[in-house]
Amino acid sequence: MSPAKSRPRAKAKPTLRDVAQALGVSVATVSNAYNRPDQLSAELRDRILTTARDMGYPGPNPLARSLRRGKTGVIALVYDAPLEYAFADPAASLFLGSLAATIQTQGLNLLLLACPDSTQPVQTASVDGFIVYCSAEQSDLLGSVLARALPTVLVEQRPQRGTSQVGIDDLAGATQAARHLAELGHTHIGILSLEITREYRPEPVTPEREAGTRYLTTARRFQGYRRGAPQATFYPLETAQNTPQEGENRTLELLAQSPQVSAILCMSDVLAQGALNAARSLGRRVPQDLSIIGFDDLPSSETLNLTSVWQPTAEKGRQAGQALLGQLAGEATTQVTLPTQLVMRGSTAPAGG
Structure with a gap:
């Protein structure tokens, strides 16, 4: 039997020290070429970067560098729902885009953390701060963020x-919507x-x-509906997902x-779109036979002629970003409540046609 051949050792990756020795300069000088280029002449920096590239040195480890500085340059946006919700819900997408644009003005990046079933992503994330989007009250997820x-x-x-x-004034917006119907x-x-809770x-x-609602948005809208139409009889159904298909099925x-x-x-325009589809399939005319009101006033709602509660979604994202930037700069915490307003269009009419 022939002796087993030993595996060749993998060639060690070049280090910052190797580059410094090849050039006959200090390790600090090579480090400055990456981290403090203003400390070197353009000719010396180009020579260092060219030598490093030829040797196969990729540059300083960004994770190690962030640990030394105590900053990562990353902000986490935390959802307690699957990640696709951030893109499927138009209101969430508007918020997300405005938030990202705001923090990027300071050179920060956004990390999306979807935590529907585990708090581990929050516990292990290397980030400088958190923005928590519509989490359930007193949840393990919120507790992990605060910890x-x-x-x-x-x-x-x-x-x-x-x-x-x-946040927004959900209570006032929902009250206006129900009062309009009354x-x-x-x-x-x-x-x-x-x-209403994590268990649909x-x-x-x-x-x-309803009294045990764990989501503040849902609770405030329930409260506003009942305040706006105190004499009405309500027939509430919970939806499993904020999608047009779910709105149609539940309607x-x-x-x-x-x-x-x-x-x-409807507690969202997305659900209201589904309600419009359901009415159409049943042959119930909107608004003559059935009035429908949404919430959010998405750009598409005007095209649908949908009465809806407007909220400043993009401004909400900007305010959230500004609040976090303020904390990172050492400023005091803030509380902002943005206004809402009922926008009346053609999806509501007097009862009985």
Whole structure:
């Protein structure tokens, strides 16, 4: 039997010290070529970078460099939902784009952390701060963020000690929407609700479940609807996902269970789009047979002639970014509540046609 051949050793990667020895300069001089180029002449820096490239040296390890500096240049946007929600929901996309544009003015980058089932991404993320988007109240996820003790902004959540908070006046917007329907004579009103707790339930929402709502946005909109139409009978259904298909499916169920419903309050324009599709498939005319109101006032809602509650989504992203930049600069935490306004279009009409 022939002796086993030993594997050749992998060639060691060149280091900063190797480059310095090849050029006959100090390690600090080579380091300056990457980190403090203003300290070197253009000719010397070019010579260092050319030699390093020829030797196969890739440059300083960015993770090690960030650890030495104590800064990563990265901000985490935390969702307690699957990552695709950030792109499927137009309102979330508007918020995300505005937030990214704001922090990039200071050379920072955005990391999206989807944490529907685990807090580990938050516990291990190498970031300078957190922006938490519509997390459930008193959740393990929120607790993990707060435990990191980094600059933190909560979006559409109750204020917590040491954090900034940015939100909209959900209560006022929902109140205006329901009051509009009440003034039109609607007394049997359906509700397509966003998430109530992390555990979705398809059956009609009971008063007890509504009272236990864990998401501030959902809770405030429920509260506003009831405040705006105190004499109405409501028929709330929770949706499993904020998608047009879910809005359509749940509207079909709602109208099958409660045909007396003459108007529907949708907690998002996306759900309202589905409600419009459901009404069309049932042959119920909007607004003559069924009034529908959305929430968000997306750019597409004007085309759909949808009555909706406008919120300044892009401004909300900008404010969240500014609040975090302020904390990183050592400024005090802030609380911002942006206004909402009912925009009346052609999807609502008096009850009974």
